[in-house]
Amino acid sequence: MRFNIAAAAISAAVLSGNACADEAHKPLKDESSESSTKVAPSMATFTPTSIKADFLEQFTSDWDSRWKPSHAKKDNTGDEEWAYVGEWSVEEPHVYKGMEGDEGLVVKNPAAHHAISAKFPQAIDNTDKTLVVQYEVKLQKGLECGGAYLKLLRENADLHSEEFSNATPYVIMFGPDKCGHTNKVHFIFNHKNPKTGEYEEKHLVSPPTARIVKTTELYTLIVNPDNTYVIKQDNEEVKSGSLFEDFSPAINPSAEIDDPNDSKPENWVDEARIPDPEAAKPEDWDEEAPFEIVDDEAEQPEDWLVDEPLSIPDPEAEKPEDWDEEEDGDWIAPTVPNSKCAEASGCGPWTKPMKRNPDYKGKWTAPYIDNPDYKGVWAPQKIANPDFFEDKTPSNFEPMGAIGFEIWTMQNDILFDNIYIGHSVEDADKLAQESFHVKHLVEKELELADKPKPKDKKGVEEPSFKEDPVAYIKEKLDLFFTIAQNDPIGAIKFVPEAAGGLAAVFLTVVGIIVAVVAGGSSAAPAAKKAAGDLKEKAKEVKEEAKATGADTGKGATKRAGKGQS
Template identity: 35%
Template sequence: MIFTKKLISLALLSVATSKQYFLENFDDGFKRWTVSSEKEDYGNWEVSHGKFFADEKDSLGLKTTEDYRFYSISTKLDKTLDTAKNPLVLQFSVKHEQSIDCGGGYVKLLPPDFDPTKFNGDSAYAIMFGPDICGGNSRTHTILNYKNENKLIKKDIKAETDQLTHLYTFVLNPDKTFKVLIDNKEVRGGKILDEFDLLPPKFIKDPKAKKPTDWIDEELIDDPNSTKPEGYDDIPETIVDPDSTKPEDWDDEEDGEWEQPRIPNPDYAGPWKPAQIKNPDYKGPWIHPDIDNPDYKEDNTIGNYEIGYIGFDLWQVKSGSIFDDILITDSEAEAKEHAEKVVLPKIALELKAKEKFDEAEIKRAEAEEAASKLDEPESEVIDEEIAEDEIIDDDGHDEL
């Protein structure tokens, strides 16, 4: 099954009303991309389909190639996208073929006046989205910039950590709602004001309000008619264990006078406490009243960005991640169709290719192990022959 550019174009043209801002499948390499010159030792990129893949050409993607490196590369969109007027749908695939242990797999959306030659970790961006994995932590970074501060979504979204390709989709609408999809399935969504700490709270506790001194918030009180039973305090906490016996080998002169061990007294109920009754003066819990937060101001510009570039700004301990099928559009329907007709079928074929690759690797390892064992008997025979040889001294006589 071949996933050519023609098929991609046909799939996308079927959504007639959508606007496409960027499409990249790396079939022609990455000539349109600019590697940052901010560092001299950025990691190198290459175009590769990896060790297992659906199709030799259509599985080509942008791959990191050097361990323990920063990576920084970006390119300009075909046209600027204004999220105040149009939905943003960002979609791309990531394949951590190297069993990534610590490294990023996310993209950054950048402003139109961005300088790709100076791209680095401190460059201001509008949105950062995609998987980030390190040790046992894996998250799908979903970050919005607001007033020059990068605001991470409040609750983490898990990222996929296996060696297969996965598709990540982020949707931001002009009505301030968003969605995150992984492999074309929604995993988070809602209002950005609910899921991101972008504004101070609308209400705060009234700093002038204090609980009245006569406020009764004790729901239960001691029963004044409750009295301690006679002899209650005479009940000991422990008693001598009636089943204990002096050991036969106990010697009073050597071991001292034997004493019976003590055990908890089953009749002991702890320190006496009067019974509790409902407090007739109970007013309920005191609730600190709220007031309008003077620092809160509605902001209709939240989530409004002009996006002109897309880039990868990553650190990877173990390289080998492959990025592909990058799409930026204003249509969820277009992204969904692209996923269903182009990306997901490749992922399904890649899974079968991975199974064949793993089988071949197992056979290769078994063959290497078998070959190494074949060498062992020869060395043993040689050793035995040497052991059986007569050892001759310097005079030519047997030493044995």
């Protein structure tokens, strides 16, 4: 990875203008004993989007005018324990918060059934249109067993007279679900049989695996008018295919089926090969000949120890002090393999070994020949399927009138946010750029910072920048490179001391000043001061390292001077 001078200039200005690097990543508050919320210095503040969609939810202050919690009982059960007792709340995350003021819908109770729904302003009909379903999931306490999927409910679902439950008819179910070894991203849709009017669930075969992490994850489903689909996680495609080919049961039934009234004739021959009826056992065939016989030609090896036993009393064994021969009998040492036997061909009495009998033939059976009466594998005749239909546009789903979360989970604090349901892939991506991508970088940085710091051989955590600049910069470089693998610009933005500190300390001070001053930036004074401070610090570090005999990292210095990682 190469560091450009402009990035280093920004980093130097940040180091100088925002105090020392130690303070830049210090947690500003601690709201939870389990996982504190750490506020990064460059954290953005939530601003409602201007993007429009058939349904777009960011859980602003008026959210409860749209969403209705359910406390119904699960269908087909009369036990109170199966009721939707779980509570909901809209709040900011308390684990790896990535944006100020960004609230989401949160599952509040562990080991409970939760249900909540919101009606669409008007029914969503995606006939001959692209359908895009996108939302964020944040598993603040992980997910051992439970769902985090959403449902798009059928337009005629009666949410006025009946509370939302598992019995409420839905069109699409999409999102992560995990319990034990089962871990998948569901994509299920209900398909209406045009002949009978009945609905049948179509399940995606080989669905992608959900990412069980505590940072925000973005799930996107795109269904195109050409009956293809795409599933994305964090804006990366993880599954795509055809509605006709990738779902079970299949969309359309077979045009022909087996005739249920057809049966195999009694004289039908379906044995392809039979024993040759004309074959006879040869006269010299001896079925009694044994498989093995004694090898009369074998001779005893010269080093065979006939008088040595295979095992001997353990010479190191000793009779226990508490052994009472009157009660326990005579003590006999345990035996161990005779070591002399391992050094020779064998021990004990020698006998001639067995060998394969060349006259052995075994039981005679007639050879097989092709059956002259063979008619083939029988199968019933095909007839036209009376239930056949051909739906050429399964992507034209039933109109949808509401959205709902109807889940059971062992973990609480699952957070949902930034729900987009519409027809524009571009708008869904814009929303992700405004929300997910902004906070996800901060969350990943906080996640990395939350990991235990490397310790030296004595088990002591690495020092701060003031205590040991070389070790501090090395730690920040590790973080910088980790983020930069996926987002180089984000790495410079969220770990400025890695890029700026490395450049300044290791001989790129002049380049920083030239870049900032030449550009007429207002950060020029700060860059100059930072460069000067870091240059002096570099001298101190080198002098101290030289005096103590420590490694000054000349190889790294040379690489940094050339703009290389």
